[in-house]
Amino acid sequence: MSRATEQRALDRRLETELEQFRRDGVYKRLNHLDGPQGPVARMEGRGDVIILSSNNYLGLANQPEVVAAGKAALDRFGAGTASVRFICGTFTVHRALEAACARLVGTEASLSFVSCWNANEAVPGTLLGEDDVVLSDQLNHASIIDGLRLAKAITRCQTGVYRHADLSDLDEKLRGSRDRRVRMVVTDGVFSMEGAIAPLPGLVELCRKHDAVLVVDDSHATGVLGAAGRGTAEHFGMLGEIDIITSTLGKALGGAAGGFVAGSAAVCDYLTQRARPQLFSNALPPTVAASALASVEYLEAHPERVTTLRESARWFRDQLQGIGYNPLPGETPIVPVIVGETAFAIRLSDELLEEGVFVTGFGFPVVPQGQARVRCQLSSAHTRDHLDTALRAFRKVGERLGLLK
Numbered sequence: 001m002s003r004a005t006e007q008r009a010l011d012r013r014l015e016t017e018l019e020q021f022r023r024d025g026v027y028k029r030l031n032h033l034d035g036p037q038g039p040v041a042r043m044e045g046r047g048d049v050i051i052l053s054s055n056n057y058l059g060l061a062n063q064p065e066v067v068a069a070g071k072a073a074l075d076r077f078g079a080g081t082a083s084v085r086f087i088c089g090t091f092t093v094h095r096a097l098e099a100a101c102a103r104l105v106g107t108e109a110s111l112s113f114v115s116c117w118n119a120n121e122a123v124p125g126t127l128l129g130e131d132d133v134v135l136s137d138q139l140n141h142a143s144i145i146d147g148l149r150l151a152k153a154i155t156r157c158q159t160g161v162y163r164h165a166d167l168s169d170l171d172e173k174l175r176g177s178r179d180r181r182v183r184m185v186v187t188d189g190v191f192s193m194e195g196a197i198a199p200l201p202g203l204v205e206l207c208r209k210h211d212a213v214l215v216v217d218d219s220h221a222t223g224v225l226g227a228a229g230r231g232t233a234e235h236f237g238m239l240g241e242i243d244i245i246t247s248t249l250g251k252a253l254g255g256a257a258g259g260f261v262a263g264s265a266a267v268c269d270y271l272t273q274r275a276r277p278q279l280f281s282n283a284l285p286p287t288v289a290a291s292a293l294a295s296v297e298y299l300e301a302h303p304e305r306v307t308t309l310r311e312s313a314r315w316f317r318d319q320l321q322g323i324g325y326n327p328l329p330g331e332t333p334i335v336p337v338i339v340g341e342t343a344f345a346i347r348l349s350d351e352l353l354e355e356g357v358f359v360t361g362f363g364f365p366v367v368p369q370g371q372a373r374v375r376c377q378l379s380s381a382h383t384r385d386h387l388d389t390a391l392r393a394f395r396k397v398g399e400r401l402g403l404l405k
Helices: 003-024 064-077 092-105 116-127 142-155 167-175 200-209 265-274 286-301 304-322 342-354 384-401
Strands: 040-043 047-051 109-113 133-137 158-162 183-188 213-217 244-248 259-263 334-340 360-362 372-377
Touching: 047 384, 064 286, 092 109, 092 244, 092 259, 092 286, 109 116, 109 265, 116 142, 116 183, 116 213, 116 244, 116 259, 116 265, 133 142, 133 167, 142 158, 142 183, 158 167, 167 183, 167 200, 183 200, 200 213, 259 265, 304 334, 304 384, 334 342, 342 360, 342 372, 342 384
Parallel strands: 133 158, 133 183, 183 213, 213 244
Antiparallel strands: 040 047, 109 259, 244 259, 334 372, 360 372
8 A cells, every 4th residue: 555545544534533523513613813812812703702711810921021021032032942951051041930930839949841741741751660650630631641651651650540539549549559669649739620629738648648759730720729829739828848840831820831840959950861851852932931930920929810810710600600500619710611411512612602702612531421511711811891791691692502590
């Protein structure tokens, strides 16, 4: 079979599956924005729409100070790094950003990556070996799951899963792994599809009891939880008590890109020496590093953004309940509304967009079968007028689809 024939065979198979996605009502259509991310954004073909589907929790993606920092870095450092850090040099802005990230989340050091996905690949795959075990919460993010699969393949470490937020199950699995050299526990700080917060005090207690290393992916908590937005640890009054934190620079912290690992100086230095996602990938573009640094500094100077976010999320969740929806309870700006099947979630999302509200429907395999949802995400930049307009759309569409009680 010729190469061209093989390619045509692949294309035919993929086109058949894509057509089935369309028939099943689960095909994802991309919506193109023609302006900056914000509480309201200009969408191609639709004009201005209210954004309820963004991780721009603090409204910093278009904050003038953040944008200006990126522009200034473009002039000072150029467009890119041109190679990996240990080959061609590390820009000073990366060092400043890493110091700021460590300061923010309460650790000794941090190391930046081109994404938090890369950071979650780097930690287990670099720090563990065949004599070690890593245990993961059942509902952890896909990047953690893939990071553990990669670590198991590369290092031959043992992997396991404990039931979601079930401390008894984790305790049993840790007791059953006493023969392992290193025991690592990995959890999301905030679970992105539920908006639930990890039971951090119990996790810390268990890890101390079993001499295990606790890793928390705080991507949806950095800039969100705690009085000053310092994450899950601050939320529980436990700053400085988490062994390793991974997080993103692409959500609350400016919404650009990148991620980081924060922990001890030894952990970050070892990752610098051995982490393949660090050794074989170009560093963050200086423009992105500078805008992320400006976002951290802005957050430190304006903790009231976190208070506004928390109050808006609480109010919006209450209002959704008041008009007849049943969002999952929680304390975060992630407000999921469960509707059942994937096709119905996508239909609800489509009809809300027709009313000028952009909120994304999620279904299997992102969430379990039968638990499809639209996931509302609040920003401190949303005004009450924005949210009132969105609620009117939810009421109108909910009544039309027979969703309201």
